[in-house]
Amino acid sequence: MTKQTNSKSLSQMIGIFRQSSDFKTMAIALPTQKLYISYYSTLIDESKLQHDLIWILQESARENPIASLEDLLPMIPMTQILISNRSDEIHDKLMRCHVLIQLKRDAQEGALVHIPTKFGIRPNNDTENEFSVVGPKVGFIEDIDTNIHLMRLQINIPEFVVKEVSIGSLSHTRVAMLYIDGVTNPEIVNRLEQRLRSIDLDVSYDSCQVDQLVADSSMTPFPLLLATERRDRVVFALASGQAAFICDGSPYFIIGPSTLFDFFISPEDYYLPWVLGSFFRLIRMFGVVFSLFASALYVAILTYHYEVVPHSLLGPLIYSRIHVPFLPVLEVIFLEITIEFLREAGARLPTKIGQTLGIVGGIVVGQAAVEAALTSNVLIIIVSLSALASFATPIYKMANTIRFLRFPFILLAAVWGGLGIFIGICFLFVHLTRLKSLGYPYTTPVYPLRPADFKDSFLRMPFQQVNRRPGFLRPVSKVKYSPKPVKRHKQDWN
Structure with a gap:
């Protein structure tokens, strides 16, 4: 009082x-x-x-x-x-x-x-966008107190600290910052708290809006902080030495500092044997590379580099385009934009109608485009596989980034062919290495090179080998747990 x-x-x-x-x-x-x-x-x-x-x-x-x-x-x-x-x-x-x-x-x-009320708060907190077959399905809802309650059920230690900040001159939105004292680097906590308190905003609608105000740079299509609706992902991040925050009225936690690899890691990787988890993670990364470059390579090869096509494939490829009146770049852009139309329409419609539209619309439009000689059968296959591969990215924001980057690479391939794709890759690498997340390098552990952190990047090694927290975060406590060899007893069979 x-x-x-x-x-x-x-x-x-x-x-x-x-x-x-x-x-x-x-x-x-x-x-x-x-x-x-x-x-x-x-x-x-x-x-x-x-x-x-x-x-x-x-x-x-x-x-x-x-x-x-x-x-x-x-x-x-x-x-x-x-x-x-x-x-x-x-x-x-x-x-x-x-x-x-x-x-x-x-x-x-x-x-x-x-005397609060819970009116208008949905009772169902199952994850919707980050679904996994194996593992818990607990997500967050739009009530900040309920979300903190869910976190405290999982991390029930006094060192689990929750700090509240109010932002928005009109909304006065509550923002809760979470970290584990004695694990998270105080520099991360102070930097995140300072950026949250310095926000000058009238109304805060969602955590993802605050994410853009807290991020180190707004001149990039890449998400610099990871947004998630899964409790297990937030718990894992806090235990690794990261910090997180959430706004009242939002079901998404924002985690930072984040690296590029965090956006291709699924919590399901840790619920499967490490061999399977590593395999599916590599498949996921290969899908991203294929989705990013497949259409651009099609444009480059058909426009400038016919000599790289095997003779056995050259005949069917020419036959599929013999009646197409457009240049390969126009053909690809037409089909890519059509796919984006179908994807956006399916996402904005109710679930059952959206699924029906995506399936029926894709079949009808694709078949009609081929019969009308607006595109080739080969390109239909390539664009369809690219669209499927883009869905392999666990985080929706990064999937949107991959969808966007396809178009600059297609234009570069149309202008300079393979050289244009190579120039685009160089610019992409330079841009990624210049990015930071809460002041920490975005491309760690590749650049700066940290071999010790490779155990949980491209591959997910056994738990006995990933018992240390990421070194680039400079956590106060570096060791998660001390693995001990399992004692196996020989049994006598009579």
């Missing part, structure tokens, strides 16, 4: 509040006096208000008259009670599910009691 000084007239502020139809002010009749309570009916649970506050006050006041606001403290069985005469603080609390209690209607001081 704290008491603070007045900044402006509370009665004037309440007069402004009354312009809203959901702002209620009512008098509670007690045996010897009246109390006045004010609240937003859309922000609190009025049944809890009646049973947990009004009824208790009426019963308690029969034996103990209320002479001051301090007399309310032993009566109300709640811990979140604040007595204040600062109108700006009262304004902030009323907007955050509090009830204001005044002894007189024109009193400039009041007691604030927290």
Whole structure:
């Protein structure tokens, strides 16, 4: 309980509040006096208000008259009670599910009691976009307290620290920053907290919006911080020495510092034997490379480099394009944009309709385009495989980046052929090596080279070999656990 000084007239502020139809002010009749309570009916649970506050006050006041606001403290069985005469603080609390209690209607001081509601919060917290066959399905919802509760169930140690920051001059959105004291480098914590507190924004809609304001650079299509809706991924990141934050009203945690490899790692890799986890991770990375360069190579080969096509394949390739009137680059761009239309339409429609549209639309449009001689059968296969390979990326933001980068490579291949693709790759590597995530290199462990961190990058090595946290994070505690050899006993078979 704290008491603070007045900044402006509370009665004037309440007069402004009354312009809203959901702002209620009512008098509670007690045996010897009246109390006045004010609240937003859309922000609190009025049944809890009646049973947990009004009824208790009426019963308690029969034996103990209320002479001051301090007399309310032993009566109300709640811990979140604040007595204040600062109108700006009262304004902030009323907007955050509090009830204001005044002894007189024109009193400039009041007691604030927290009575929240869970209206509008979905009960289902299964993961939707980061689905995995093996492993837990626990995700987050749009309530920040529920999300922190889920995290504390998994990390139940006192060193698990949650710091709250308020951003948004209009929304005053709660932002919770999470890290493990004694594991996470204090430099990461201080840098992230400083960037969150320095945000000048009117309304914060989602964690992914704050992600762009916190990131080191906005002049890149690559996501510099990892957004996830999976609890196990956040727990793994915190245990590795990273930090995370989430905004109230968002089901996504933002994790940083992140590297390029983090976006191609699936939690499922750790629930399978390390051989299978490594194999599927390599398949995923190969799919990204294929999706990025397949269409560009088709344009380059058909425009400039026919000599690299084997003779046995040259005949079918020429036959498939003999009636196509367009240049290879126009043919590819037409089909790539058509695929993007189908993908966007399927994502914006309801689930069942979107799936039907994607399947039927792809078959109908592809068959019609071939019969109308607008494109070739070979290109239909290449673009379809590229679209499938792009879905292998576990993180949606990185999948969008791969989809976008295909178009610059297609244009470079149309202008300079294979040399254009090589120039594009050089620019891409230079751009990636210049990126940073919360001040840490984005391409670690490749550049700067850290051989010790390769155990969990391209491959997922056995748990006995990945018992140390990533060195580039410079964690306070470097060792996750101390693996011990398994004792195997020989059994006598009779």
